[in-house]
Amino acid sequence: MNFSTRQIQIIEAATKRIDKFGIQELTIKNLANDLELSEAALYRHFKSKNDILLGMLSYFIVGMKEKINKIIANDSETPCEIINDIFNNQLNTFIKNPAIVSVIFSEGIFQFNGTLSNKLSEMMGLMQEKISELVKRGQDEECFNKMLNPALATTMIMGSMRMVVLKWKLSGNKTNLVKDGQNMLNGILKMMKKK
Amino acid sequence: MNFSTRQIQIIEAATKRIDKFGIQELTIKNLANDLELSEAALYRHFKSKNDILLGMLSYFIVGMKEKINKIIANDSETPCEIINDIFNNQLNTFIKNPAIVSVIFSEGIFQFNGTLSNKLSEMMGLMQEKISELVKRGQDEECFNKMLNPALATTMIMGSMRMVVLKWKLSGNKTNLVKDGQNMLNGILKMMKKK
DNA sequence: TACTTTTGTAAGTGAATACTAACTTACGAA
DNA sequence: TTCGTAAGTTAGTATTCACTTACAAAAGTA
Numbered sequence: 048m049n050f051s052t053r054q055i056q057i058i059e060a061a062t063k064r065i066d067k068f069g070i071q072e073l074t075i076k077n078l079a080n081d082l083e084l085s086e087a088a089l090y091r092h093f094k095s096k097n098d099i100l101l102g103m104l105s106y107f108i109v110g111m112k113e114k115i116n117k118i119i120a121n122d123s124e125t126p127c128e129i130i131n132d133i134f135n136n137q138l139n140t141f142i143k144n145p146a147i148v149s150v151i152f153s154e155g156i157f158q159f160n161g162t163l164s165n166k167l168s169e170m171m172g173l174m175q176e177k178i179s180e181l182v183k184r185g186q187d188e189e190c191f192n193k194m195l196n197p198a199l200a201t202t203m204i205m206g207s208m209r210m211v212v213l214k215w216k217l218s219g220n221k222t223n224l225v226k227d228g229q230n231m232l233n234g235i236l237k238m239m240k241k242k
Numbered sequence: 243m244n245f246s247t248r249q250i251q252i253i254e255a256a257t258k259r260i261d262k263f264g265i266q267e268l269t270i271k272n273l274a275n276d277l278e279l280s281e282a283a284l285y286r287h288f289k290s291k292n293d294i295l296l297g298m299l300s301y302f303i304v305g306m307k308e309k310i311n312k313i314i315a316n317d318s319e320t321p322c323e324i325i326n327d328i329f330n331n332q333l334n335t336f337i338k339n340p341a342i343v344s345v346i347f348s349e350g351i352f353q354f355n356g357t358l359s360n361k362l363s364e365m366m367g368l369m370q371e372k373i374s375e376l377v378k379r380g381q382d383e384e385c386f387n388k389m390l391n392p393a394l395a396t397t398m399i400m401g402s403m404r405m406v407v408l409k410w411k412l413s414g415n416k417t418n419l420v421k422d423g424q425n426m427l428n429g430i431l432k433m434m435k436k437k
Numbered sequence: 438t439a440c441t442t443t444t445g446t447a448a449g450t451g452a453a454t455a456c457t458a459a460c461t462t463a464c465g466a467a
Numbered sequence: 468t469t470c471g472t473a474a475g476t477t478a479g480t481a482t483t484c485a486c487t488t489a490c491a492a493a494a495g496t497a
Contacts, residue, residue: 053444069354075485085446087487092444096485154412159264168412195429203430206405207398214397217363234390235398238433248474270455279475282457286474291455 050106054092056082058103059146066146070153097160104166107147111170114140115177126185127236130178134208138228141212145220148212175201182239191239200239207231245301249287251277253298254341261341265348292355299361302342306365309335310372321380322431325373329403333423336407340415343407370396377434386434395434402426 050058060081064073075096079086093099118132141148151170157163179201185191195203211231215224245253255276259268270291274281288294313327336343346365374396380386390398406426410419 071354074483076483086485087447088445090486154408159266171412194433199426199429202405202409202426203398203402206403206408207401209405210397210401213401217366231394231397234394238389269453271453280477281455282477283475285456 050102051092054102055106057089057092057099058106061099061103062144062146062150065153066149069149097162100157100160100163101166103150104163104170107151108166108170108173111137111140112173115173119177119181125190126181126188127190127240130181130185130204130236131232133178134228134232135225137208138212138225141215142224148216152209152212152216171205174205178204185239189241192241195239204232204235207235245297246287249297250301252284252287252294253301256294256298257339257341257345260348261344264344292357295355295358296361298345299358299365302346303361303365306332306335307368310368314372314376320385321376321383322385322435325376325380325399325431326427328373329423329427330420332403333407333420336410337419343411347404347407347411366400369400373399380434384436387436390434399427399430402430 057078061073061078064078064081075086075089078099079089082089089099093102114136115133118136119129121129121132124132151167154164154167154171157167175198179197182191182197182200182204186193186197191200208228208231211228212224215222215227252273256268256273259273259276268291270281270284273294274284277284284294288297309331310328313331314324316324316327319327346362348362370393374392377386377392377395377399381388381392386395403423403426406423407419410417410422
């Protein structure tokens with residue numbers, strides 16, 4: 048799971064290409080041109096195109112996992128604050144590297160490639176698990192009401208946030224993702240707060 | 243916008259293929275095999291592969307528009323009931339023809355094909371517009387609270403429902419879509435209700 | 438300096454891609 | 468009976484795809 052610098056260059060070029068032109072335009076030839084390398088050179092660093100995609104997903108998932116775990120470990124904050132931190136962190140990651148979004152939100156594309164769709168499911172499952180744990184804690188500590196069960200509330204939060212990101216994507220990254228995302232999360236949390 | 247019976251056969255075969263194997267496996271050759279026709283025969287009915295995809299989207303959008311307008315026209319119901327009806331109708335359409343979901347939820351795939359992504363944006367825009375109108379009416383008639391503005395509430399509803407459908411899809415259509423969808427919508431509407 | 442490993446290249450491979458040209462068949466109207 | 472048309476066929480086209488082979492230059496390392 049340790050990538051060489053050249054491998055990371057390839058992964059980042061592939062991500063940018065998907066972001067700009069879509070998965071259909073990610074070909075070995077195009078990718079090699081982007082990197083100013085020959086096609087054969089790519090096969091020195093990954094054994095197949097599929098391996099490049101797999102590497103790409105692994106690369107981002109590892110980073111995401113680390114950050115989320117670090118945020119959750121902070122036990123001086125309430126569950127509500129932690130949820131806020133997690134999504135703020137995600138939104139800012141997306142702003143900094145918009146290309147990631149195209150890859151992370153593409154279940155549809157990878158759905159029929161076993162290894163790739165497993166990687167994505169793993170990531171979604173991770174988020175679902177962490178968030179619903181936080182919702183449950185929030186309800187137990189009586190800062191959230193119990194109108195929705197934790198699983199349902201989590202699906203709602205994740206779905207709503209995804210929709211905000213999708214709209215940002217469809218606007219050509221013109222809308223203010225951080226503002227819209229915070230707005231959405233605040234609205235949801237307000238409705239979930241104990242009165 | 244009037245399709246021949248053969249065109250509809252082709253559209254439905256293409257939809258099923260995307261649903262089962264993904265867009266990458268939608269080739270003229272495969273599609274022709276599915277229909278037990280020669281490849282050239284398909285070009286008697288559509289002038290290009292892109293035209294088949296475009297026809298596919300148009301075909302479903304027209305049907306969706308008609309149904310939604312019919313439901314909204316029913317003025318003996320409250321906004322809340324109408325929203326319920328719209329999503330119930332959608333969920334049942336998905337159950338009856340699961341293949342549609344793969345096509346409708348694939349912005350990522352079509353994002354880089356101008357004409358196709360416009361078709362999809364059109365459909366999402368239509369839903370956004372109709373739902374947020376209903377939310378606004380609900381707030382004016384004081385059956386919804388005003389905690390969220392109509393646009394935000396609509397994004398939340400649509401995002402949450404999409405997430406339920408995505409989960410159904412990822413489960414291999416094993417979860418109970420109608421039950422889960424109703425559950426989600428009831429939860430959201432409960433939180434939005436005036437107390 | 439001599440040897441090995443890493444990283445690159447040019448020039449291919451067969452298979453698949455969307456699409457086309459030329460021709461055939463079935464059938465209804467003039 | 469003749470003619471036009473819709474709907475099909477076979478057998479191609481040029482191009483693109485992921486991937487491979489054989490060889491060379493560079494970069495360590497002894």
